[in-house]
Amino acid sequence: MAGHSHDTLPKLLRRNAQTFGGDKVALREKEFGVWQPYSWKDYYEHVKYFTLGLVSLGLAKGDTISIIGDNRPEWLFAELAAQSAGAIAIGIYQDAILKEVSYIINLAESKFIVAEDQEQVDKVLDMGDELTTVKRIVYTDPRGMRKYEDGRLVYFPEVEALGRAYEEAHPGAYEALVDATGAEDPAHICITSGTTGHPKLALLSHRNMISMATNLGQVDPKRESDEFVSFLPLPWVGEQMMSVASGILFGFTVNFPEEPETATENIREIGPHLLFSPPRVWENLAATVQVKIMDASWLKRFLYHRCLPVGYEWADLKFQKKTPTLLQRLRYGLAYLLVFRSLKDRIGFTHIRSASTGGAALGPDTFRFFHALGVNLKQIYGQTEIFGISCIHRDGDINFDSVGKPIPETEIRIDRPDPQGVGEVVSRSPALFQGYYRNEAATSETIVDGWLHSGDAGYFNQDQHLVIIDRMKDIMTLRSGERFSPQFIENKLKFSPFVKEAVCIGQGRDFIIALICIDFGIVGKWAEDQRIGYTTYTDLASKPQVYDLVEKEVLKVNDTLAGSQRIRKFALLYKELDADDDELTRTRKVRRGFVDQKFADILEGIYEGKPQIPIDAVIKYQDGKTSQLKTTIHVRDLGAPGEARPAVA
Numbered sequence: 035m036a037g038h039s040h041d042t043l044p045k046l047l048r049r050n051a052q053t054f055g056g057d058k059v060a061l062r063e064k065e066f067g068v069w070q071p072y073s074w075k076d077y078y079e080h081v082k083y084f085t086l087g088l089v090s091l092g093l094a095k096g097d098t099i100s101i102i103g104d105n106r107p108e109w110l111f112a113e114l115a116a117q118s119a120g121a122i123a124i125g126i127y128q129d130a131i132l133k134e135v136s137y138i139i140n141l142a143e144s145k146f147i148v149a150e151d152q153e154q155v156d157k158v159l160d161m162g163d164e165l166t167t168v169k170r171i172v173y174t175d176p177r178g179m180r181k182y183e184d185g186r187l188v189y190f191p192e193v194e195a196l197g198r199a200y201e202e203a204h205p206g207a208y209e210a211l212v213d214a215t216g217a218e219d220p221a222h223i224c225i226t227s228g229t230t231g232h233p234k235l236a237l238l239s240h241r242n243m244i245s246m247a248t249n250l251g252q253v254d255p256k257r258e259s260d261e262f263v264s265f266l267p268l269p270w271v272g273e274q275m276m277s278v279a280s281g282i283l284f285g286f287t288v289n290f291p292e293e294p295e296t297a298t299e300n301i302r303e304i305g306p307h308l309l310f311s312p313p314r315v316w317e318n319l320a321a322t323v324q325v326k327i328m329d330a331s332w333l334k335r336f337l338y339h340r341c342l343p344v345g346y347e348w349a350d351l352k353f354q355k356k357t358p359t360l361l362q363r364l365r366y367g368l369a370y371l372l373v374f375r376s377l378k379d380r381i382g383f384t385h386i387r388s389a390s391t392g393g394a395a396l397g398p399d400t401f402r403f404f405h406a407l408g409v410n411l412k413q414i415y416g417q418t419e420i421f422g423i424s425c426i427h428r429d430g431d432i433n434f435d436s437v438g439k440p441i442p443e444t445e446i447r448i449d450r451p452d453p454q455g456v457g458e459v460v461s462r463s464p465a466l467f468q469g470y471y472r473n474e475a476a477t478s479e480t481i482v483d484g485w486l487h488s489g490d491a492g493y494f495n496q497d498q499h500l501v502i503i504d505r506m507k508d509i510m511t512l513r514s515g516e517r518f519s520p521q522f523i524e525n526k527l528k529f530s531p532f533v534k535e536a537v538c539i540g541q542g543r544d545f546i547i548a549l550i551c552i553d554f555g556i557v558g559k560w561a562e563d564q565r566i567g568y569t570t571y572t573d574l575a576s577k578p579q580v581y582d583l584v585e586k587e588v589l590k591v592n593d594t595l596a597g598s599q600r601i602r603k604f605a606l607l608y609k610e611l612d613a614d615d616d617e618l619t620r621t622r623k624v625r626r627g628f629v630d631q632k633f634a635d636i637l638e639g640i641y642e643g644k645p646q647i648p649i650d651a652v653i654k655y656q657d658g659k660t661s662q663l664k665t666t667i668h669v670r671d672l673g674a675p676g677e678a679r680p681a682v683a
Contacts, residue, residue, distance in 0.1 A: 051078035083197030095120030103150025125269030235471035245464035260286035265297035302382035312393035321531035341369035345406025397525030436499035545602035
């Protein structure tokens, strides 16, 4: 870990500014079609003057600053400014609805809010008297803000100007503030997923953040020359881990896309060396590749389908730690030259050295697919409460069924294991958080005798890799007594480009069923190619041809599962699962309890053997409007294991 003189993030930022000055790019943002660079000197000065400006406006040690908006340099300036003043930054997801925003701001009692643009400012102003602690709202994008008259509003550069004036009156004030920061000071609050209700606020210290980045870097090295693209929400612990803690510790360049929608294109322009994303990003990338192949010329399709098995063979050799023969090397080398190299370039992975996934389990099919392309993808495991990381695969020791081995200074044990060695995963390390902000009861339930109780069920395999089965509360038991992991089956389903989301049900039942959300864009394109007319998502999901298409995908998955774990029946939902409807968390984890309750009539209808289930539901749109939807959901019965199943055309 860094020495005492560099034991906080603002101190590390000051070190980088002194080391690199204006000669090395720290941040880069695409704006108006042009990449705008910020040197380490620029980064430091923006933080410095924004800090002093906030102090002149009344920011004090221990206060909280809520930040809401897309990934921008100003996001990092605001976070480091809060830390420099001994305050605490808290990130709010930019697509959060009003009740989530007000809950977090009020719980944290934030005096200052940094809001990116008019949309985010409107969210705050629309809450009116609900936010009793807010004194100032700092906006970073002035477009549309000219006629706003709320006295709390102030433009980001105006705060920096106040900071310059404050420095003239108080020379050395910023340096003194930074010197006063300590390793155990609270630095940042990360919002937990909240799969069972309101999110909790995990309080992290500088020591937590820096120790994790240091220890991860020992087994997954980062370099000053590396490029990283920050395109996932900065409130997420994974983005904090990379863009903030690792970026400042190792001094690599963090790039911000022009818009979230242009992230894929911007990644290709930058060609990053590092990439860390949750499973949904890797699943979407795999689906994108498969769709592009569907649209490619017959020659490209032929080459892809001939080369992909060669890639899978190569990946399997790597997983089994076998040395490939000369013929296998030549065969893979040819496949790489013919197909995989250009595919990697198309998705911006030409220079990728460190690729990892975390936040949830990644399906083995997706994992194997990227290794076939030559992407050295690793699984990371951890929780927000331990700053994101406990385990990671090592180079040359990758097993897609596991999440690797603990990183340095991290201890993991299995609590109350059953005869097969499966129990709750508990861990401790210097990155273990300080507790849930203003929630001592939840903290005492989660941290017991210095150990973090994850709520995950897992075990160590013969190679001492940690294997995660599922959340302990999510493991289901059929009426027969057989246990299964719904997440394992769902991940297999989501490898299909046509499946956007899946929820498997079976607790206390005779068999497993699945509620499936189609990928509207991809299935819509398929329907157009098949000359199948449709109007809306609901209409498309009800087409018998779409049911036939998805049935083929479900049967493929069933062929890889044991008899009792196979999906017996499935239905296509009339809408996508949505975080705004409380069906998903902001990191797209399914809120199973809520889904079970909301779609209870559908689930009961399927188990009762109904071939069709009438739906009369209220649909809520992003602009807050609602409408009544009446439709019919069809149920596909795939038959019991061993039964002859109907052929799908």
